[in-house]
Each structure stands twice: as structure tokens, then as C-alpha cells.
Amino acid sequence: MASNEKVNPLNTLFILVVASLFAFMGVRELMMFESSTNHIVYPDDSIALTYKEVHVFKEFLQANASKRVYIDAQLRFDVATHENLLIQEACGYADFRKDLIDNPRGFNNLRIGLVSFSSATDELTLDNIKCDQTFSFTDVPIYQLNFTYDNTGALSLHIQGLFDISAAPPSSQVTHYTLTRVPNGVL
Numbered sequence: 001m002a003s004n005e006k007v008n009p010l011n012t013l014f015i016l017v018v019a020s021l022f023a024f025m026g027v028r029e030l031m032m033f034e035s036s037t038n039h040i041v042y043p044d045d046s047i048a049l050t051y052k053e054v055h056v057f058k059e060f061l062q063a064n065a066s067k068r069v070y071i072d073a074q075l076r077f078d079v080a081t082h083e084n085l086l087i088q089e090a091c092g093y094a095d096f097r098k099d100l101i102d103n104p105r106g107f108n109n110l111r112i113g114l115v116s117f118s119s120a121t122d123e124l125t126l127d128n129i130k131c132d133q134t135f136s137f138t139d140v141p142i143y144q145l146n147f148t149y150d151n152t153g154a155l156s157l158h159i160q161g162l163f164d165i166s167a168a169p170p171s172s173q174v175t176h177y178t179l180t181r182v183p184n185g186v187l
Contacts, residue, residue, distance in 0.1 A: 039068040039162060046156075047073050049112070050084040050093065058114050058133060061177045065167035068182065072160040075112075080153030083124055087115045090129040097155060104145050111136050111176065135177040137163070 047057045060069075077093050078084045088094055091113030099106055113131030117124070137159070149155040162182040167175060 039070050040064050042069060042071040042073055045073050046076055047071075047159075048076050048078075049091075049114070050076065050078050050087040052083070052117065054087075054115055058116075061114075061133075061135060061165060061167070064165050065177065066165065068162060068164050069179075070162050071179075074148075074156035074158055077155045077157070078153055079155065084153065086124050086126060086129055090126055091115055091131040100157075101147065104142055104147075107142070107145055108138050108140055109136050132173055133175045133177070135179060137179045137181065139181040139183070141181075 042057075042060055044056060048054055049057075077088070077097055079088055093113070096110065096112060100110070111134040114133040114135060116130055116132045118128045118130060140159070140161070144160070146158045147155070148158070163179040164182060166178045166180070168178070169175070
């Protein structure tokens, strides 16, 4: 630039605004990348609440209390087998399902029981099944709740997102886990 040319202040301002915008976008992208790697991913696409395999989810909650996790799975409340029906009765899932289908807004803060088996035997009875842990979700947008069910007894609710897990100490032998949804864009 020649020494006798004037610098246009609007051009300088425009260049500063564009440079600041690109810098902001770069920092945001870096933070999003950091956030995407700063959580534990639930290892399955199903949370089998009415099956013996529920222990996988219970162990995940216990191991990740006070951590941020990513879940993209179906909460399964199936009622297709004898095992499903016993667990449903022991944990009160029939009432839960009815309440949720009638009023999806009730999903947040609704306590969902997690079953344990008190006997080493393979025979399941109501006497050797108990719900000694509970969990609930908070801040899940209602529009994200998607129930699927059919006439075979399969019933599931898809849940997806980043969640912070907190565990309340046991009260009367029940541990409660709260999974609080992290809003999009929050790191």
C-alpha cells in the first residue's frame, strides 16, 4: 500500500469482524470436539429392563456415577415371555407404561425400577425378584420420546443424548440414579 493512500475504516472493521467470527467458530469447533470425546458411551443399543441382562445397564450406571455418558438405546419393557411378565410385575412397569403412554410429559423424573435376582436358581418367581435400584431422566425434550410397541409384547422407548449421571445414596436399600440430559451445544 502506498503511503499516500487512506485506509478505509469500514474495510478495517469488516476485516476485524470476519477474523473474529472465524476465530470464534474455530474455538467452538475445538470445544465441540473436546466435548465429543469427554464422555463414556453406553455399549449397547438396548437397555433390557424386563430381562436378566438388565445387569449390564445397572453396572454401567454404577461405574459411571458422576460422569457424562452418551446413550443411544431402546429402553425395553417387553412383555412377551414369562420372565418379562414377572419382572414387569415386580417393578410396576405396567403402571409406568400406562402412565407414560397416556401422558408422555410425565417421563421426566419418573422413577423406573431396576430388577435384581435374589436367588441363584434359574427359576424365576416373585419371591426372588426385587427392584432394589431406580433411575430417572430429567430435561429430556418431550418431542424426542418415541414409543414403539406391537401385538407381540415388544415395547420400547428410544432414548438418545448426552447425560450427566448422579447417584443418590441408598435410602431404605434403594439406590437412585438421575440421568440429566445435557442440552445440545453445552459442553
